[in-house]
Amino acid sequence: MWLTKLSERLLNNVVTETSQTRPRGRPPKSGGPATRDLLLGAALDRFARQGFAATTVRQIAADTGVRDSAIYGHFASKQAIYDALFEEAGPASFEALGIDVASLCAAGPRNAVPELVARVMDGWSEPRARRFLSVLLRDGTGDGGPGGLALAIEAARDRLQEPFLQWQRDGLVRSDIPARQLVWELFAPLQIPRLLHLRADTGDSDLAAARALVEDHVSFFLKCVITPERIN
Known part of the structure; x- marks a missing residue:
């Protein structure tokens, strides 16, 4: 998609x-x-x-x-110019992705997680976001530097844990793992296909390889976190 x-x-x-x-x-x-x-x-x-x-x-x-x-x-x-570029290529946020938290919670993890990841990868696959990746790795958040990037990642984890907390309350995902850790386990591995395949000179074969890695990861993640009684 x-x-x-x-x-x-x-x-x-x-x-x-x-x-x-x-x-x-x-x-x-x-x-x-x-x-x-x-x-x-x-x-x-x-x-x-x-x-x-x-x-x-x-x-x-x-x-x-x-x-x-x-x-x-x-x-x-x-800095505001840099922030606009950072919003496109930096850590995922509901605001940048245009996602309503309530709708995400209601959709459930099996439907919501693939859609959420697809939107993130859509943004990271844009030509400007691919070009900005090397800048992001070097300069972090501009004046905030790499330390600012680390803070932005933590802020994203705080925000993105909301649907996981709700799914845990509803018994849809495992509750023995903190919601913030579930967010990390979902999004951290996405950096591998991004770094390997979403470069400025990315071609069709790279995009296909990234897509395959992402789909495998999402499938594995859901098998690991959805409660056993919900799998069958």
Whole structure:
């Protein structure tokens, strides 16, 4: 499912990149979303080449052909630009994934877990998220550094444990393992297919390999955590 969506998005991304022009000066309001996307792309190029600390707002503005002041109509600071990229490629969150916690709890683990993982992999498979991965590993959360990345991971574990807590109360998943640990056991192994196969130059074979690893992991995870009486 997420592989099909990615193929469509990759095609749309190619069409967009070949058709966009870079306006000079302050863009009209109607061009806001396109300019914002250009700023993110230019910032990502700079962060990848020279790092977060060495990149300036002026450089990003020059790369996109807009005035420095025009950037602040889209982002409050350089860190805000980084945060937007981090939201796409960083630790999963309900907000970034557009998931309602109550709906997730009601769906049950057998349906909700594969959907949740698919949405995470969709986001991580986006071209910009794949390019940002190397930046993320080096710079963490920008000014927060790698330590900030560790805090973001812990915050995600706190948030994502909510459905597992409910499923434990409902007797749907094992209760002898803390909910936060279940979140870790679900998401930590996803970093392996991500690091191995979701690079900036990823091709169809890499995407297929990542998908196979993810599907095997989700199947194994559910067999391990769903209560025995619920399996049959």
